[in-house]
Amino acid sequence: MKEERAAYFTDEYEKIHGRYGCKAWMCGRVTMEEHFTFGHQLDLNHDNIPTIPRTDYVANQDVKSYVIAVDPTGKLGWTENSIAPWNEDRLEDHIIEVLTEQVSDAYLAHLKKIGISYIFGGKERLNFTVVVEKLKKLFSIDELMLEGGGFINGSLLNEGLIDELSLILVPIADGASNSVTLFETSSYLTKQHPVNFFLKEVEKLDDGGLWLKYVAKRD
Numbered sequence: 262m263k264e265e266r267a268a269y270f271t272d273e274y275e276k277i278h279g280r281y282g283c284k285a286w287m288c289g290r291v292t293m294e295e296h297f298t299f300g301h302q303l304d305l306n307h308d309n310i311p312t313i314p315r316t317d318y319v320a321n322q323d324v325k326s327y328v329i330a331v332d333p334t335g336k337l338g339w340t341e342n343s344i345a346p347w348n349e350d351r352l353e354d355h356i357i358e359v360l361t362e363q364v365s366d367a368y369l370a371h372l373k374k375i376g377i378s379y380i381f382g383g384k385e386r387l388n389f390t391v392v393v394e395k396l397k398k399l400f401s402i403d404e405l406m407l408e409g410g411g412f413i414n415g416s417l418l419n420e421g422l423i424d425e426l427s428l429i430l431v432p433i434a435d436g437a438s439n440s441v442t443l444f445e446t447s448s449y450l451t452k453q454h455p456v457n458f459f460l461k462e463v464e465k466l467d468d469g470g471l472w473l474k475y476v477a478k479r480d
């Protein structure tokens with residue numbers, strides 16, 4: 262019963278993801294590792310890796326949908342340019358890595374070898390305004406679905422890049438003490454501006470769930 266209920270809401274989450282019909286969705290490195298690459302580590306200790314210039318690399322521009330992985334130092338253990346081996350719900354999605362210039366040449370060489378696109382969002386720190394501009398220019402991505410976790414959500418909120426908030430309220434309490442909040446303030450952020458959200462729509466899901474939609478309003 263417990264598992265069935267959780268599975269129902271996971272399924273609803275995926276349906277709502279589909280209803281947005283966005284060409285791209287984005288997650289932070291921790292979420293990607295937890296839900297998609299499952300901590301898979303690459304063996305990149307090869308000699309004679311040439312220096313690779315820190316310029317954006319577009320492997321594929323004509324795919325139906327993209328998954329954008331925010332992975333500043335290149336830790337995610339992708340093995341091909343597709344999320345398909347890791348997740349049965351999002352088979353079509355091709356990967357774009359968002360990196361800083363701190364990433365190793367070996368990781369860049371690996372991404373090129375398996376055909377994963379990458380863009381640089383900063384030298385040491387990421388600037389998401391630059392990131393979204395590049396996503397639009399290089400991949401025609403006009404709209405992005407940001408799907409956590411809390412640190413990546415907080416980073417985009419801080420740069421005023423969130424227009425709408427979609428919240429699924431699930432009546433299950435696990436009491437976990439290590440959960441991140443919806444918007445975390447990380448040490449990389451210098452200033453945090455409160456953002457006001459206004460309720461746009463509420464939709465009842467089965468079994469006591471709610472889907473809440475808010476829009477952001479900035480002065």
Ligand SMILES: NC(=O)c1ccc[n+]([C@@H]2O[C@H](COP(=O)([O-])OP(=O)(O)OC[C@H]3O[C@@H](n4cnc5c(N)ncnc54)[C@H](OP(=O)(O)O)[C@@H]3O)[C@@H](O)[C@H]2O)c1
Binds near residue numbers: 290334409413441
């Ligand atoms: N309920 C939900 O719908 C939902 C959705 C998604 C995730 N989650 C949960 O949230 C948890 C993970 O959330 P999280 O907040 O810890 O991690 P996260 O946001 O998924 O990833 C954080 C990592 O992304 C990179 N990053 C994010 N913002 C950055 C910035 N401004 N500059 C540079 N790097 C940045 C850093 O990677 P490096 O550490 O490599 O530098 C950072 O440690 C998981 O337990 C997951 O299950 C829940």
